[in-house]
Amino acid sequence: MRTAHRTCPLCEAVCGLTITLDDGGRVTGVRGDDADPFSKGFICPKGASLGRLDEDPDRLSAPLVRRDGAWHEVSWPEAFAAVERGLGAVPGPSRAVYLGNPSAHTMAGTLYGTALIRSLGTRQVYSASTADQMPKHVSAGLMFGDPLAIPVPDLDRTDFLLMLGANPLESNGSLCTAPDFPGRLKALRARGGRLVVVDPRRTRTAALADEHVFARPGTDAHLLMGMVHTLFAEKLTDVRVPVTGLEELEEAAAGFTPEACAAVCGVPAERISGLARELAAAPTAAVYGRIGTCTVEFGTLAQWLVDVLNVLTGNLDRPGGAMFPCPATEGPRRRSPYTTGRWHSRVRGLPEANGELPVATLADEIETPGEGQIRALVTVAGNPVLSAPGGARLDGALARLDFMVSVDPYLNETTRHAHVILPPPRVLQSGHYDFALLGFAVRDYTRYSPPVLPTAEDRPSESQILARLAMIASGQGAEADPGLLDELILDQTLRKAVETPGSPVEGRDPAELRALLTGTTGAELRLDAMLRLGPYGAWGGRLPYDGASGGDGLSLATLREHPHGLDLGPLRPRLGEVLRTASGAVELAPETITADVARLREALGREASPFVLIGRRHLRSNNSWMHNVAPLVGGSNRCTLQIHPDDAERLGLDGRAVVRSAAGELTVPVETTDTIMRGVVSLPHGWGHAGTTQAVAAEHAGVSANVLTDASVVDPLSGNAVFNGVPVTLTPA
Numbered sequence: 001m002r003t004a005h006r007t008c009p010l011c012e013a014v015c016g017l018t019i020t021l022d023d024g025g026r027v028t029g030v031r032g033d034d035a036d037p038f039s040k041g042f043i044c045p046k047g048a049s050l051g052r053l054d055e056d057p058d059r060l061s062a063p064l065v066r067r068d069g070a071w072h073e074v075s076w077p078e079a080f081a082a083v084e085r086g087l088g089a090v091p092g093p094s095r096a097v098y099l100g101n102p103s104a105h106t107m108a109g110t111l112y113g114t115a116l117i118r119s120l121g122t123r124q125v126y127s128a129s130t131a132d133q134m135p136k137h138v139s140a141g142l143m144f145g146d147p148l149a150i151p152v153p154d155l156d157r158t159d160f161l162l163m164l165g166a167n168p169l170e171s172n173g174s175l176c177t178a179p180d181f182p183g184r185l186k187a188l189r190a191r192g193g194r195l196v197v198v199d200p201r202r203t204r205t206a207a208l209a210d211e212h213v214f215a216r217p218g219t220d221a222h223l224l225m226g227m228v229h230t231l232f233a234e235k236l237t238d239v240r241v242p243v244t245g246l247e248e249l250e251e252a253a254a255g256f257t258p259e260a261c262a263a264v265c266g267v268p269a270e271r272i273s274g275l276a277r278e279l280a281a282a283p284t285a286a287v288y289g290r291i292g293t294c295t296v297e298f299g300t301l302a303q304w305l306v307d308v309l310n311v312l313t314g315n316l317d318r319p320g321g322a323m324f325p326c327p328a329t330e331g332p333r334r335r336s337p338y339t340t341g342r343w344h345s346r347v348r349g350l351p352e353a354n355g356e357l358p359v360a361t362l363a364d365e366i367e368t369p370g371e372g373q374i375r376a377l378v379t380v381a382g383n384p385v386l387s388a389p390g391g392a393r394l395d396g397a398l399a400r401l402d403f404m405v406s407v408d409p410y411l412n413e414t415t416r417h418a419h420v421i422l423p424p425p426r427v428l429q430s431g432h433y434d435f436a437l438l439g440f441a442v443r444d445y446t447r448y449s450p451p452v453l454p455t456a457e458d459r460p461s462e463s464q465i466l467a468r469l470a471m472i473a474s475g476q477g478a479e480a481d482p483g484l485l486d487e488l489i490l491d492q493t494l495r496k497a498v499e500t501p502g503s504p505v506e507g508r509d510p511a512e513l514r515a516l517l518t519g520t521t522g523a524e525l526r527l528d529a530m531l532r533l534g535p536y537g538a539w540g541g542r543l544p545y546d547g548a549s550g551g552d553g554l555s556l557a558t559l560r561e562h563p564h565g566l567d568l569g570p571l572r573p574r575l576g577e578v579l580r581t582a583s584g585a586v587e588l589a590p591e592t593i594t595a596d597v598a599r600l601r602e603a604l605g606r607e608a609s610p611f612v613l614i615g616r617r618h619l620r621s622n623n624s625w626m627h628n629v630a631p632l633v634g635g636s637n638r639c640t641l642q643i644h645p646d647d648a649e650r651l652g653l654d655g656r657a658v659v660r661s662a663a664g665e666l667t668v669p670v671e672t673t674d675t676i677m678r679g680v681v682s683l684p685h686g687w688g689h690a691g692t693t694q695a696v697a698a699e700h701a702g703v704s705a706n707v708l709t710d711a712s713v714v715d716p717l718s719g720n721a722v723f724n725g726v727p728v729t730l731t732p733a
């Protein structure tokens with residue numbers, strides 16, 4: 001028996017886990033790590049099942065190659081050689097890459113994703129971000145000058161939290177890294193704070209709140225604009241940070257009276273103005289909008305208005321408000337002003353955002369002939385057949401590719417179209433550091449988890465797999481040493497640091513610094529460099545890593561000495577460090593955004609469709625890929641269509657219903673519940689398991705909500721998919 005401590009990699013809550021293993025390396029128990037200063041012992045059912053998930057016999061243990069319709073296990077050198085042949089036959093511009101959600105969690109995805117993208121030599125870059133949070137990046141980029149400068153609610157200190165389109169009691173939080181989110185919300189209420197949840201469903205989070213406001217799907221931007229209108233009309237604004245565009249903002253809000261907005265949102269006008277007044281009157285407050293406000297037709301407008309309200313009520317960048325975390329691996333911030341649309345997609349002319357094109361147009365780019373048509377695809381940690389809008393069509397499109405390689409532990413709905421599948425080692429065989437998620441944490445915190453179990457000698461880590469793919473794509477061949485890529489990147493990082501005026505290592509020799517780095521893998525060496533150069537770093541970081549003792553600065557060695565993680569303190573105001581706009585102020589009325597307000601205004605007079613579809617999440621599920629673990633499927637975690645009992649009765653629905661949208665049709669079991677608004681139906685995504693070797697998932701197949709979602713509709717500013725507010729019709733099956 002032995003015990004190991006490790007961060008849970010399964011969702012954004014980054015809980016510390018204490019794992020017990022037997023002599024054979026099998027997991028005998030998983031519990032929350034009480035000594036973790038951030039998660040303090042919290043764990044959810046997914047984390048508790050990590051052993052089962054990791055030991056799933058259906059996970060691939062060797063690379064697979066598909067020949068004449070049959071799968072063959074091959075050696076790693078054979079697999080990489082097959083990739084070299086396949087990718088090599090397709091010129092750069094006809095290659096595409098799709099990075100899925102877990103690549104924001106793995107060290108491999110965050111450290112090697114960029115190198116892979118660059119070496120492919122293509123603008124056909126796609127990720128789950130355009131099915132998720134791209135509107136947030138665009139709005140943050142335009143307002144603050146940096147697409148990663150996304151403020152988070154100061155959950156532990158705020159007096160008033162207005163939460164829209166999030167259900168952290170199921171999701172455990174997103175773009176707001178907060179282990180034990182439920183406990184933190186209860187604490188907010190216990191200290192006399194107020195929680196208001198806006199959601200078309202009375203979720204478990206809404207049930208815990210002081211107030212739940214039902215609002216029609218896709219109308220948050222109207223609701224928030226009605227609040228902005230109230231703040232101006234009643235002279236309640238209290239701007240405390242440098243801004244531009246205040247007058248233009250007031251002009252943009254003209255006509256969005258609470259009464260006009262109420263008609264669209266289905267929220268009474270007095271509640272819209274009341275929320276604005278409460279937000280202005282609260283000692284501190286934060287507005288937080290998540291997936292339900294992003295994956296809608298006005299996604300970017302809604303994200304903009306969330307932060308506009310934080311600014312107008314004096315809550316941006318102050319304790320208890322919406323704040324910018326300071327993660328331990330924060331690098332030099334971008335210099336050039338943020339823009340989108342530097343290039344456009346070939347078929348639909350959709351603008352690039354953050355260097356990516358919308359996943360909603362991936363099928364178009366594969367199916368439409370012409371120069372630049374996608375002929376080869378690399379997927380990493382993604383299952384777009386189930387997760388992308390119009391996934392059913394993508395299923396057909398992937399089958400037409402000349403070559404596809406997938407880095408994924410499973411043969412599933414997407415990877416079955418690959419010619420080569422490269423499985424990463426198990427979670428417990430991989431080191432873990434949350435480069436991405438700790439940038440959105442409600443306390444500054446850091447923790448590194450070294451691998452718990454060794455890998456077989458000849459088996460590459462996921463970092464090495466991605467490094468090799470990058471080297472193959474850039475023409476260095478299947479046998480190139482991935483360590484060379486690490487040295488190249490380390491050299492670039494250190495060189496940049498010593499050349500930066502005012503940097504604590506300015507003028508030092510990069511080779512001397514390189515020699516000081518420790519780490520047993522390229523990924524660890526790179527982590528060490530980032531920690532040392534970071535804001536709390538051993539190489540002259542400006543912040544103490546331990547408020548009490550001062551400390552001598554972070555490095556990988558420090559993190560190894562603290563296996564439960566280190567608390568770096570509550571969030572501090574730091575707008576000045578974060579802002580990267582041309583004006584040097586928060587831009588309240590970026591032209592790109594205010595131009596889109598015309599669309600919002602037009603929608604004021606629009607007739608609502610009788611039924612719209614939204615999604616939902618369940619605590620024991622996670623997108624498409626945890627349905628193969630018996631303890632996590634079944635029970636109430638089912639793929640059903642939720643509908644209000646009055647609607648079901650009126651339509652004569654019981655048993656099964658046929659749901660039709662502009663994109664497709666599904667037959668689904670109906671579940672009546674008065675927790676959902678009339679006129680709204682809800683179906684979870686990530687189901688519809690088919691044609692794979694996942695035995696348990698096949699028994700709980702369900703249907704894919706993304707047969708119904710319409711890839712032809714996107715949020716125009718970010719290209720983000722629209723999953724919520726999809727017009728549907730319903731008939732008895």
Ligand SMILES: Nc1nc2c(c(=O)[nH]1)N[C@H]1C(S)=C(S)[C@@H](COP(=O)(O)OP(=O)(O)OC[C@H]3O[C@@H](n4cnc5c(=O)[nH]c(N)nc54)[C@H](O)[C@@H]3O)O[C@H]1N2
Pocket residue numbers: 011012101132164165166167168170171172173174198199200201203215216217218219220290291292293296614615616617618619620621622623724725
């Ligand atoms: N258990 C579990 N946890 C997860 C995941 C999972 O699949 N399962 N997925 C992870 C991922 S990838 C993400 S991005 C996060 C997402 O984390 P959250 O944003 O918290 O996601 P949801 O739980 O789907 O909550 C979204 C809520 O928005 C509501 N909603 C739908 N449409 C609208 C609308 O138009 N307006 C408003 N105001 N509300 C609306 C839905 O009813 C739902 O309750 O969760 C992560 N965590």
Ligand SMILES: Nc1nc2c(c(=O)[nH]1)N[C@H]1C(S)=C(S)[C@@H](COP(=O)(O)OP(=O)(O)OC[C@H]3O[C@@H](n4cnc5c(=O)[nH]c(N)nc54)[C@H](O)[C@@H]3O)O[C@H]1N2
Pocket residue numbers: 099100101102106128131132291295380381382383384386387388407408409410412424462615616622623624625684685686705706709723
């Ligand atoms: N209708 C509807 N659709 C949605 C959403 C919605 O709310 N409604 N939500 C959207 C959101 S927020 C997201 S983030 C996307 C997610 O979209 P995707 O990222 O495309 O889908 P996932 O289901 O998360 O698939 C993850 C894949 O990664 C693999 N995987 C798991 N762990 C690892 C690992 O360590 N390494 C590697 N290489 N692979 C791994 C899994 O086997 C699986 O194939 O779905 C989106 N789709």
Ligand code: SF4
Pocket residue numbers: 008009010011012013014015042043044045046047048172179
């Ligand atoms: S809440 Fe998220 S990070 Fe925490 S144990 Fe559950 S799945 Fe893991």
Ligand SMILES: [Mo]
Pocket residue numbers: 101132
């Ligand atoms: Mo997501």
